[in-house]
Amino acid sequence: MTHTKDADQGTGESNNGEHLRRHTISVLVENKFGAFNRVAGMFAAKGYNIDSLSVGPTEEEAISRMTIVTRGDDQIIEQITKQLNKLIDTIKVVDLTFENFVERELVLVKVQATQSSRSEIMQIAEIFRAKVIDISPKSLTLEATGSQQKVDAIIKMLKPFGIKELARTGRVALKREFQGEV
């Protein structure tokens, strides 16, 4: 079974019990050779946490967006933002934590499914608006999208059936333009 790091709590405790807040940081970088390594390497070299990191192209071909979920006290987060900004390929760094933002994650779960459990699993999928994307005599593969909490919740619900394999994308986020509820 795949073990995933449970990063569900909005906050985490560091070893010395210090209060560490979770931040979602959106970084626009030049889509250049090595740019991703620079960001990941900076986190490793400075010993900063990464809860999740996702990267992909944006509306502009030459620019990639990285969404980094990290934890730290105010001083660490300030340094992280500054260090990200300092990288030559970085165009813009926004700590979305201080903004109203939308955040989504996608998960694929291959869950054990017997004749008897299959319908129950499909019910759960329906509640979470997840899709069945593969089926075999012994398993079902579901695709679910949502906030991190939602993704965590569906995983929790599916666990008792036996999760064979699981892949999460890590979070992607954008600043919300519409300030009301959708």
Add this chain to the structure above:
Amino acid sequence: MSAHKVTATQKQGNRMMTGAEIFVRCLIAEGVEVVFGYPGGATIGIYDALVDLSDIKHVLVRHEQGATHAAEGYAKATGKPGVVLVTSGPGATNTVTGIADAFMDSIPIVVFTGQVPLKLIGNDAFQEADIVGITRPITKHNYLVRDVRELARTIKEAFYIATTGRPGPVLVDLPKDVMAQKGLFEYPEKVELRSYKPVTEGHPRQIKKAADLINAAKRPVLYVGGGVIQSNASDELRKLAGILQCPVTTTLHGLGAYPENDPLALGMLGMHGTWYSNVAVQYCDVLIAVGARFDDRVTGKVEAFAAEAKKIHIDIDPSAISKNVKVDVPIVGDVKSVLKKLIESVQPLDTKDWLATIEQWKREHPLRYRSGEAIRAQYVIQKLGEITGGNAIVVTDVGQHQMWTAQFFHWVHPRSHITSGGLGTMGFSLPAAMGASFGRQDLPVISISGDGGFQMNSQEMATIVEHKLPVKIFVINNGFLGMVRQWQELFWRRRYSHVGLHNPDFVKLAEAYGCTAYRVRQSSEVEEVIRKALAHKDGPVFVEFVVVQEDNVYPMIPAGQTVNEIIDVPEPVTKASDGAPEDALMTVAKGQHISTTKEIQQ
């Protein structure tokens, strides 16, 4: 650049040429005077292009580490970027220490490495090393050039990034096949990078806040670092200190930014700084940090550093601010431009009482050492300071001699002090002095090393002799890795572990390289040999000073501790009754007239 170069560029305008030729023409267009390099298989094409394009001086070092340190020394002495050219694999990896050193000390150098052909990258090809990956965390930026059409722009960017904002090393990896591709040479006039725009003008609101704090200060201290020298802002600093009548302490890298013959000078602060500079920082009410980065060798225990003071921090690198010590008023910008604005917004302060207190501290706790027949390193340095009047470029290595030089030399000019501070790289001095000597002929260049560090890059003696560089090469031979020995003595119950050095005959070694060499053992010979060395005209001169073996650098604030734990020079131990004359107590206080030391001597 000069007119003839522009025309040379234009003439070549629309001719196809190899990447190698484009590369050399880019360096010429950039105004590069000297390249420190070492050839190999991956750069053989570039070296071929150097045969015809001889506008550029290439210096064949004897080890690639020497090339990077030479480039650093050149950059620190001149303010212009240092340039290195080495081959792939081992040539590239040999530059790593120098690159890391330049990164820590914010020195603008551009390192060009050969690389295996693009199609072989990743194949464990002969002499392949992923130097871009290896140096990613120790460069300001680095590049792999994948197409000859990107070459000129990449080189332009590399120089731009290395020299602007917070300076630093940039590496450009040049695959062999790219350098053989043909292209047009067109060197871009300027660089536009949407992702890199260093801030140089301080924010007016922050400057106002700083001025308000300063105008209310009773016990201000200026804490001045390497950024002042990099920004060429010594004049502005003097002006500000003068208006405020504010004492000035400098970091190791700030030495020379403020003249030590000025009464406001406190000398160096930190682990081996003067007693009074550290105490002044402890008691100040406003600390004005200018181009200094609150290094742990300066702050000791962070929470206790200038704990009572409001802190202003001027730095061009936002990430340097509030990294170690939380400051009250950050100002991001270039020191020179910010100081100019600040000068307009501050008023003269009445600091008479504060300065009087400091004067008393200076009298009570000057820098001290005991000197007798056997040579003390401190004495050598003090004499060197007196004889040159500070009119020299002094390049030190790492260890006790480095700290003694920082303490006892007479620092009056910016760019007169070059050392490895952040990385603390033994072996730095000799090649860095060589680089400085290529860049500066107006002042004598003096390399000071320990007997340990000298042997880490002594091969550059050959290069120095070959080019008849007038470098004065001083080795302070105490027979020990002195700084480590000192720590073992003070903090590890004098259990000496592998710190004794079995040395070669340094004078014979220097002579074998073809260098004039002297050795002195007596204090009485020191002055004469220094004068002789300074007067030496024909190429380099080497002097070995055989000094007291076990002596310590004081004052010392043990790592991570506070000024309360400062260890000053111990009181003299009573000598055995062998009738040997007591060593004389020598004292120096920075910011007082150097002549006081002479009076004490008699």
